[in-house]
Amino acid sequence: MQPSAGPALPHTHSRAVHWITTAAALGALVAAVAVVQPADASPKADARPPAPSGPPVPAPDPHAATYPLTCAPGAKAEVISQVSADFDGDGRPETAVVVRCHSDTGTPPSGVYVLSAPAHPGGAPTIAVTLVNPKDDRQISDFRLDGDSVKATVLGFSSDDTPRCCPDLKRTYTWEWRDGRYVALPGPASNAI
Template sequence: MQPSAGPALPHARSGAMHWITTAAAVGALVGAVALVQPADASPKAGGRPATPSGPPVAAPDPHAVTYPLTCAPGATVDVISHVSADLDGDGRPETIAVVRCHSDTGTPPSGVYVLSAPAHAGGLPKIAVTLVNPKDDRQISDFRLAGRSVKATVLGFSSDDTPRCCPDLRRTYTWEWRDGRYVALPGPANTI
């Protein structure tokens, strides 16, 4: 075997210190890369993190909620209509429910509520947002889901003298999830 020509180069020798230094440098680089995210990496719209993958989450049951309605003694709460969809993009469906006190005569005011899934398995759904407060004395018709938006016609009264059987004002509403909250987009108000 012939000796190598020229002096021994420092980078050509492989000693224990060389490998320890290389491993430390590679480890630091991998750690730094794991902490840095690309500029376009951001949480889902609304600032909520994505839900881990797993079995699908059931939509909240609108009949399992206690609604903040002041009903006559002994009267129950009627769920008039409901739809479910992932409106806020967090990977879990919400349920939007139209409810009112049960009445054999007349039409009590309705409330529209967004229900979220329970915080833990076996828990009850909860009211996340009130879209229409029954205290505002409104009735709801043409309630539906359009993509990730909720739409309804909201009926009201022009004065306290207007009989509660016969709303005389109508306005369409669309509710959308924007910037971390539900935004009401009212249409023009019309008389009936």
């Protein structure tokens, strides 16, 4: 097929002024987009929730919480050890606590819990997660804070015949906040639990 032999149309010839005008308009558009960005266009270094504004929030009081322990009649749950930090990075501290039933003789099993702030002012702290369940018949020693992680030595028993005074299994654990949950990282086994 051959092109039409008719006269050339005036808008089909580009001149230097056309190209300069088009380049200037395109440059202005790119500059405007670079200057006017959405408010959330800055890169995020961390996916943690923003810290609350206002006065600092106190760590949950472990003595004000209710624990899922089945203690003997007349015995109450007692807080053995506690540490507080902002474990999940939300700007509010949590409290990790070792709790067991009070006993004048023997060593009852311990539970390790992470408490979050009360749901409403004046309320009791809530248990966010159980790290060590007392039903697993464990004892806890060397409970401490390591940065934003909780560390403890977990003691246990190799059999039902092992006296409850003398645990014969031992392993150190670190609990860290990862991907929206607490992850238990066991240390090297020493008669592993």
